[in-house]
Amino acid sequence: MSSDLKKLYSDIIKRHQEAPFHFEKKTDMQNTIKAYNPICGDRFEVYVDFDRKTINQLHFHGFGCAISKASTSVLVKALEGRTLAEAIGLCENFLGFINKDLKSNEVLLQEDFKAFSGVHDFPERSDCATLAWQEMKKFLESRK
Amino acid sequence: MTFPVHAIKSNFPIFTHRPELVYLDNAATSQKPLSVIQTITDFYTKENANVHRGLYELSSRATKRYEEVRKKVISLIGASNQNTVAFTKGTTESINIVAYSFLKKKLKAGDKVVISAMEHHANLIPWQQVCKESGALLEIIPVNEVGELRLELLDSLLDKRVKLLAITHISNVLGTINPIEEIVFKAHKLKIPVLIDGAQSVGHYPIDVKKLDIDFLAFSAHKMFGPLGTGVLYCKEALAPHVDPHTYGGGSIKNVEFEETEFLDYPHKLEAGTPNIPGVLGLGAAVDYIQQLDIHEAIHHTKNLTISFKDKLKSLGGITLVGQAQNFGSIVSFQVKNIHPHDVSGFLAHANIAVRAGHHCAQPLLESMGVPATVRISFSIYNTMDDVDKTIDAILGVKKFWS
Numbered sequence: 001m002s003s004d005l006k007k008l009y010s011d012i013i014k015r016h017q018e019a020p021f022h023f024e025k026k027t028d029m030q031n032t033i034k035a036y037n038p039i040c041g042d043r044f045e046v047y048v049d050f051d052r053k054t055i056n057q058l059h060f061h062g063f064g065c066a067i068s069k070a071s072t073s074v075l076v077k078a079l080e081g082r083t084l085a086e087a088i089g090l091c092e093n094f095l096g097f098i099n100k101d102l103k104s105n106e107v108l109l110q111e112d113f114k115a116f117s118g119v120h121d122f123p124e125r126s127d128c129a130t131l132a133w134q135e136m137k138k139f140l141e142s143r144k
Numbered sequence: 145m146t147f148p149v150h151a152i153k154s155n156f157p158i159f160t161h162r163p164e165l166v167y168l169d170n171a172a173t174s175q176k177p178l179s180v181i182q183t184i185t186d187f188y189t190k191e192n193a194n195v196h197r198g199l200y201e202l203s204s205r206a207t208k209r210y211e212e213v214r215k216k217v218i219s220l221i222g223a224s225n226q227n228t229v230a231f232t233k234g235t236t237e238s239i240n241i242v243a244y245s246f247l248k249k250k251l252k253a254g255d256k257v258v259i260s261a262m263e264h265h266a267n268l269i270p271w272q273q274v275c276k277e278s279g280a281l282l283e284i285i286p287v288n289e290v291g292e293l294r295l296e297l298l299d300s301l302l303d304k305r306v307k308l309l310a311i312t313h314i315s316n317v318l319g320t321i322n323p324i325e326e327i328v329f330k331a332h333k334l335k336i337p338v339l340i341d342g343a344q345s346v347g348h349y350p351i352d353v354k355k356l357d358i359d360f361l362a363f364s365a366h367k368m369f370g371p372l373g374t375g376v377l378y379c380k381e382a383l384a385p386h387v388d389p390h391t392y393g394g395g396s397i398k399n400v401e402f403e404e405t406e407f408l409d410y411p412h413k414l415e416a417g418t419p420n421i422p423g424v425l426g427l428g429a430a431v432d433y434i435q436q437l438d439i440h441e442a443i444h445h446t447k448n449l450t451i452s453f454k455d456k457l458k459s460l461g462g463i464t465l466v467g468q469a470q471n472f473g474s475i476v477s478f479q480v481k482n483i484h485p486h487d488v489s490g491f492l493a494h495a496n497i498a499v500r501a502g503h504h505c506a507q508p509l510l511e512s513m514g515v516p517a518t519v520r521i522s523f524s525i526y527n528t529m530d531d532v533d534k535t536i537d538a539i540l541g542v543k544k545f546w547s
Binding site: 041067068124128 | 483484485486487490491493494501502503507510516517545
């Protein structure tokens, strides 16, 4: 097994894919974000319990590759309990990191975020890593 | 005699440039032999001119060669009249032409169009949309658990309200080869015209539109060693007057006045605007290439690879084959237990093995089978037993990594 594949499927990613955080259908939530990729067939739904300006709880469910599942799990874990502004900031941070357009002086990345650095060697997988994050950012920005 | 696979592989320059490539995504698009590439390059280099336009030598030569490709195509599909062959952008456009420029004007509320559950989106969405616009119903022939059409239900689906039946010859997901002769026979008893989606079959399997009495046959050049962006709509002579122009413009007309236009006959009425001349010439070269092969030996070769791959795959354990029809082509869809198809295909890509993962433009089919996505492997004439073994080794590696 080559080292870049090992880096792509890092232990953190494997852990999130095997035991995803808050992986549960919550269809009674007031907001459901659809993170679908029609090209590959990945389909995740993120259920948002959103109270004025704070994200109280997040859950998700669906089907996708290890990268997209782990990145959605990381999203749910990272954004829960955050204010709107904080959550948008984290989305920008993660997306910037994956797309390699982070400015050097930006916030230190969480360990869970850094686990996706292997995607840099597999640009065709960046859509997998960013699927839920892009949809979440769009949703949060519509609530500003 | 053994199939000359190495000689054949050497006809495809991509394998000289990328000797490490194991190309198993042939159902998406095939590789191109040098003769096809050279034909296109030669046209632009030595013969570029428009067709049906100029009186000068280059233009009349281009016209002649362009028209000659119709003759090559009819010899491939068993038609006898070259004017049954219209050039299109591909299978998708060919099917859309039949939906919108043949069927739509006939469809009334309460009429029906019958397709099957294993259709590619290209042979589903045009009918779905044209039905919606007309208030007609789209009826689906279901698929059983091994991925075969439930033809015992066909009689109950066909009646006088059915205005067209559209069905794929070979499923691009399951590899199932459908008994189109029987389907056409049943439809014709009720005078229902039949469209066959030949995207996965034409050029790889014998098909005879006359013998099978097919009304419409749609296919693409790029899946049969020809160039991208070129395809064919074959239409039986008797129905040709009922196909209207699909796009309007020059090249498709007999006479134009400010108030009225008189169109040419099929196929020219469908070919408005400057056509994809090098694409059509490339299609001609692809037909030439196919016709110098022994098609039965070629089928035997790809079938051997398919059977060997399936056997070796099953012996790995934790594999679910999606589609196990009795009569199958060179397409294998499967799942590896607990590993998403994209993660499998990502690992294979890393070993220079090109396969497809996802729903393969047949989302409703996979949903009806309770499968969100599969890994799909599709063999062609230049694939070798070594390709099979490398792929099996790589899948074993994926399984080990995730265990």
